[in-house]
Amino acid sequence: MGVERRHALASAALGRTTTTSPEESPGQAALTGIAGQIIDISPHLVILENPDGEEERLVIAPWATAWHGRPTAPAELPAGTRVMIRARQSGRVAERLWGDITRVTGVILALGRDGRDLTVVLDCGPHRGTRNVVVPYGASGRIRVRHPQFEPGFLFDAIGTRRDGVTRVALPATSQPTYRAASVPSPPPAYRAVQSRISGTAAWSDAFDDGEAGVAYPMLERADSECEDAGVSCTGLPYLALGSMLYVGNVCESRGAVLPIVACGCMAGRFCDRCVECGTSPRGRIAELSPLSFVELGGELTNGCFNARVGLG
Amino acid sequence: MADMTDLTVLAALPQVPAFATAALALLVLLLVLGGAAKMATAGSDAEPGGLARLGPGALMPERWRKPFLMFCAGGECVLAAGLLFTRHPLPRWGTVAFFSVATYVLWELRRRRPDVGCGCFGEASGTPVGLRSIGRATALAGMAVLVTLVPVSGADLAARASLELAVAFGAGLALLVVLSPEVSETIARVRYRAPCEQRAVPVARTVSRLRASAEWRSHLPMLESDQPVDTWRELCWRFFVYRIKATAGAEVVFAVYLSGRRPPVRVAVVGADGATSTAGTIGTGGTPGTAHASGPAEGARAAGTTGAAEGSGSPGDGRLQESIGVSGRH
Known part of the structure; x- marks a missing residue:
């Protein structure tokens, strides 16, 4: 039996209403996330094939920027690149494009060398398996300064690109926790006081299907x-x-959405980091969003997180 | 020879054997508790609360931490058994050495790693080492010296049961409680018990609560099987879904509240098209638990229909859930 019926069945048993409308964000124009593969791109127009195999045409806004391992102009993204686009005007105007972006979050299993580059084998959780990652020599300084414990058993979280089956990291996504993955600190003692929302940091992960909206939750x-x-x-x-x-809810952008929990956020639960997107968030990663949901809530994929607030939808 | 005379003199004093017996009881109690707690902590290494922040382990290379903790725990159990069942000097001197070394190590730990706990009782001793922990180790070393000079054993404990012994034991225990930072930590944990939403609750217990409910009995004849096709937990409720015999695709959903001995159980029959045909709650009518049981159920109903922020009279455990559930739709 699929888990998608659970919400309806639980609502029937408890007499809840099943409507899940996104939180109002007054004064904020809606953002649309679009995933796809570039068929053709020019400075003013991008044509891409979405995960359903349909062709989509988007106007590229004059202020649009792109990222493809480094900041670049949108027209410089090559055809065939997998892109995630943040668009406005009901998804017709692209203003931010991320090409071949991927994020690797896991526990370091083994380290090696490939010429001047470092290679890392990561355990990304029981359902995500093992991933091999290349840390190019040019990015190793940036990665190592935020990951001082570069040895098996410690956590690793970085953003990079995935092309031809090879993942090359470019940016650290967070500061590495000082403890081992097996030694996550216990939560602070709970108080009986009512807490309507729980605050912390929301990250994104690419362990979702292309164009899927949803969230991975640790607990x-x-x-x-x-x-x-x-x-x-x-x-x-x-x-x-x-x-x-x-x-x-994205505290920085005053946007919110009700999303289904579609995966287990076993890696997110092991990070006790803070997000410093707008002020400093309380400690702890409380959810991992799919890239699409992250973008639609106003998140910037290369920053890796936003200050979030969650509650039952 | 002089030592032997001193010992005889000491043992001849009227109160000393009672003090020594009380000290023996306290030493055995603390060694056994400490050993068991350390063993439990070493066994649960894979889970939150790693050994890195506990005790002398913090001073050791990582791969030695767990074996060291197990060795300590084993040593404590052997010393406790030696004190209890024999009068041989070896476990007595061993205990003196153990607590003397512990005092030194704690002092050193406080100087070198002021952030870590003593680990004396495993994970319970997470508070950074302070003068109280060191004082306790010193007091225990003193007791071990007394037990060495007056070699009492478990047999004396039974033979010398008296008011004097009880008073000495009580006084010693009070001293150790005052010197134990774990006590205030334990009280805090009990006082600020995690709300129901954050507590792990075994599925088997919830199944037995469901099967003891009147809702279950009234719906049992229509169920295809007594094994659920799906079960999951959301906040303080666990849901069980069963297929119905007669109607293809129709299901019964039971929602069992996870707190309380006779929790409220809510049920709905959902058709294949998703339409709910019946829904209701069976309180636990006529039982002492009724008042408590109706709280969360009422709260849930209020959450679904009126949007009230808190179900009136719902127990503390239910409030987080209701407020989260409601505010999620604002």
Whole structure:
């Protein structure tokens, strides 16, 4: 039985309403995330094929910027690049393009060398498997300064590009936690006081299907989610399930959305970092969004996080 | 020879054997508790709260931390058994050495790693080492010296049961409680118990609560099987879905509240088209738990219909859930 019926069944049992309308964001124009592969691109127009195989044409705004391992002009993205686009005007005007962007979050298993480049084998959780990552010599300084414990057992989180099956990281996504992945600090003692929203940092992950909207949440019951590493978090998060609807709000942009929990955020739960997008967020990564949802909530993929607030949707 | 005379004199004093017996009981108690807690912590290494922040382990290379903790725990259990069952001087001198070394190590730990806890009782001793922990180790070393000079054993404990012994034991225990930072930590943990939404609750217990409910009994005849096709947990509720015999695609959903001995159970029959045909709650009518049980159920209903921020009278455990549930739709 699919988990997508869970929300409806739970609502029926508890007499809740099942409507899940996104939070109002007054004065904010809606953002649309569009994923696809570039067929053709010029300084003013991009034509791409979306995950359903349909062709989409978007006007590139004059102020638009792009990223392809480094900041670049949109027209310099080569045809065939997988892009994530932040668009306005009902998804017709592209203003930010990220080419071949990927994010690798996991536990370092092994390290090696390939010429001047470093190679890292990461365990990205039970359902995401093992990934091999190349840290190019040119990016190694930036990565190492934010990942001082470059040895097996420690966490790794970086953003880069994935082309021809090779992942090359370019930017650190966060400062590496000082503890080992198996030694996540316990959450602070819980108080009985009512807490309507839980604040922390929301990251993104590319463990979702192309163009999928959803969120990975760390505090799931292991038996229900078939994820042996779930249920670990350094923030006092309540238990939810795959299929639950989670409200995620971007504090920096005053945007919010109700998204389904579609994956187990076992890696997110191990990071006790803060996001400093707008002020300093409380400690702890409370959710991992799909790139599409992250972009639609106003997040910048290369920054890696935004200050978030979550609650049950 | 002089030592032997001193010992005889000491043992001949009327209160000393009672003090020594009380000290023996306290030493055995603390060694066993410490050993068990350390063993439990070493066993749960893979989970949050790594050994890096605990005790002398912090001073050791990483790969030695767990074996060291196990060795300490094993040593404490052996010393406790030696004190309790024999009068041989070896475990007594061993205990003196253990607590003397512990005092020195704690002092050193406080100087070199002021951020780590003593780890004396495993994870419970996460508070950074202070004078109280060091004082406790010193007091225990003193007790071990007394037990060495007056070699009492577990047999004396039973034979010398008296008011004097009880008073000495009580006084010693009070001293150790005052010197234990773990006590205030434990009280804080009990006082600020995690709300229901954050507590792990075994599925088997919830299943037995469901099967003891009147809702279950009334819907049992229509179920295809007594094994659920799906179960999941959301906040303080666990849901069970069962297929219905007669109607293809129709299902019964039970929602069981996870707190309380006789929790409220809510149920809905959902058709294949998603339409709810019946829904309701069976309180736990006529039982002492009724007042408590109706709180969260009422709160949930209020959350679904009126949007009230807090179900009136709902227990503390339910409030977080209701407020989250409601505010999510604003």
